[in-house]
Amino acid sequence: MYKEHISVLLNECKEYLLHKSNIDYLDITFGGGGHFFSFLESGQLSSAQGLDQDIEAYANGKKRIEESDFSKIAKIKHINFGSFLESNEVKYDSILGDLGVSSHHFDSDERGFSFKREADLDMRMNTTEGEKASDVLNSLDEKDLADIFYHYGEERLSRKIAARLVEKRKENKIIKTSELEEICFLAYPKHMRHKKPHPATRVFQALRIYVNDELNILEQSIPKLLEALKPGGRLGLISFHSLEDRIVKHSFKKAYQNDQDSYAILTKRPLVANDDEVSKNPRSRSAKLRVIEKK
Numbered sequence: 583m584y585k586e587h588i589s590v591l592l593n594e595c596k597e598y599l600l601h602k603s604n605i606d607y608l609d610i611t612f613g614g615g616g617h618f619f620s621f622l623e624s625g626q627l628s629s630a631q632g633l634d635q636d637i638e639a640y641a642n643g644k645k646r647i648e649e650s651d652f653s654k655i656a657k658i659k660h661i662n663f664g665s666f667l668e669s670n671e672v673k674y675d676s677i678l679g680d681l682g683v684s685s686h687h688f689d690s691d692e693r694g695f696s697f698k699r700e701a702d703l704d705m706r707m708n709t710t711e712g713e714k715a716s717d718v719l720n721s722l723d724e725k726d727l728a729d730i731f732y733h734y735g736e737e738r739l740s741r742k743i744a745a746r747l748v749e750k751r752k753e754n755k756i757i758k759t760s761e762l763e764e765i766c767f768l769a770y771p772k773h774m775r776h777k778k779p780h781p782a783t784r785v786f787q788a789l790r791i792y793v794n795d796e797l798n799i800l801e802q803s804i805p806k807l808l809e810a811l812k813p814g815g816r817l818g819l820i821s822f823h824s825l826e827d828r829i830v831k832h833s834f835k836k837a838y839q840n841d842q843d844s845y846a847i848l849t850k851r852p853l854v855a856n857d858d859e860v861s862k863n864p865r866s867r868s869a870k871l872r873v874i875e876k877k
Contacts, residue, residue, distance in 0.1 A: 589616030590680065590866040591820060594853045596624065598873045599676040599818050604628045606672075608810070610663035610679040610803075612643050617678055622652045631674075632658035633666050635708040662708065664799040667806040675815045677807055681800065682822040682869065683790065695790060697763035697782040703756065705793045715789045719756045724748045734797070734825065735788030743769040743785060762786070787823065797825060804833040808845070811876040816848070818873045827852065827870050834874045848873040 589595075595617055599607075605627050609618045612632035622630055630652065634640050640660040647656045659666065663679065683695055694701040694715060705715040719727070724744045731740035746769045747756060756762055766782035767775055775781060791797060807817050821827040831852075838845045852870035860867050 588863045588865070589614075589620065590682070590859070590863065590869040591853060591855060591871045592617060592620055594871055595678060595818055595820075596620065598848060598871075599678055599816055600624050600626050601816060602626070602675065602814070605675040606812070607631070608672075608674040608677045609633065610666070610677065610807070611681065612658055613639055613680060615643050615646055617680060618643070618656075619646070619650070619652075621676075621678075622650075622656060627655065630656040631672075632656070633661055633663050634658065635660070635662040637709065662799065664803050667803055667810065670806075670810060672810070673812045673815070674810055675812055677810065677815070677817045678820075679807075679818070680820045681796075681826050682820065682865075694759050695786070697759050697766075697780070697786055699759065701759050703759060703762060703789075705790045707794050713793060715793050716755070716757050718789065718793060719747065719762065720751055730792045731785050731788045733788075734791040735784035735786075736824070737784040737788065739769055739781075791825070797829060800826060801829050801833065804830070805837070808837055808874070808876065813876060816873055816875045818871055820869055820871045821852075822868050822870075827872075830872050834872060837874065844877055846875045846877060848875055 600621065603626050607621055607627050607630045609621075609630070609632045612618055612634040615632070618630060618632050621627055632643055634643065637660060640658060643658040647653055647658060650656070694703040694705050703714065703716040703719065706712050718730075722730075727747060728740040728744035731737040731743055737743065743766055747762075747765050750756065750761075750765055756765070762785065763782040766785050770781040804819075811817060819830045821830055834847050838847050849872050852872050854871075855863075855866035855869055
């Protein structure tokens with residue numbers, strides 16, 4: 583059962599991306615389908631294409647589309663958006679990417695995305711391919727692990743955590759979320775262990791990004807997403823941490839600076855959730871939406 587996912591910055595997305603009628607829409611991260619179906623319900627779409635590399639999200643989305651009133655104009659494909667864009671020739675009026683991990687994944691007991699739930703350390707969005715997080719933890723050397731924790735999690739104690747991890751895996755392989763959480767917790771000085779964020783937060787983020795190659799795929803995909811826009815089309819990307827937001831910001835800026843006649847950045851500063859949304863959905867606190875238009 584695919585768990586409910588509360589769509590972040592939904593009103594802001596609709597304000598910027600439902601900017602005309604008869605829109606051909608592409609959702610590159612279907613997830614729970616919140617943005618997708620809300621856009622369909624506006625009555626402004628001519629077509630809607632959803633993408634998701636997660637087989638559970640795809641299966642849930644396919645069933646919901648088939649049972650909805652939008653089955654004639656909406657479809658979903660099981661694919662990573664980076665792979666989709668490599669062969670895509672269709673142009674769109676609106677493209678949206680919600681780059682965060684869905685509530686379904688954080689609340690799932692199966693994938694190991696959260697240290698708050700006991701699970702195997704998998705962390706793959708697409709469970710049909712690639713290395714599991716546990717494979718990475720038990721095979722890479724100390725320096726490479728420290729680099730992953732530092733570069734993808736901005737973890738200041740990356741070397742200390744990596745050293746402790748390598749020492750612990752000599753006894754037994756690191757397989758479970760609780761094992762990695764304890765390593766991170768004990769690597770922190772006692773006076774810092776109970777402060778926010780939790781000592782394991784950045785390491786779990788870093789592993790997930792590395793396992794799914796998230797930053798490389800995002801950086802390589804933004805120029806292709808811009809190419810996939812029709813004249814007057816808009817691209818909106820929602821990021822949840824500084825590494826993603828930096829890539830989106832710089833990629834949009836680069837496109838504009840290289841061709842100011844073709845692009846306009848519509849959000850000089852990223853749009854963020856208001857207090858009301860944050861109170862209803864705390865996970866929206868770190869969300870940032872940036873939007874660019876092709877003239």
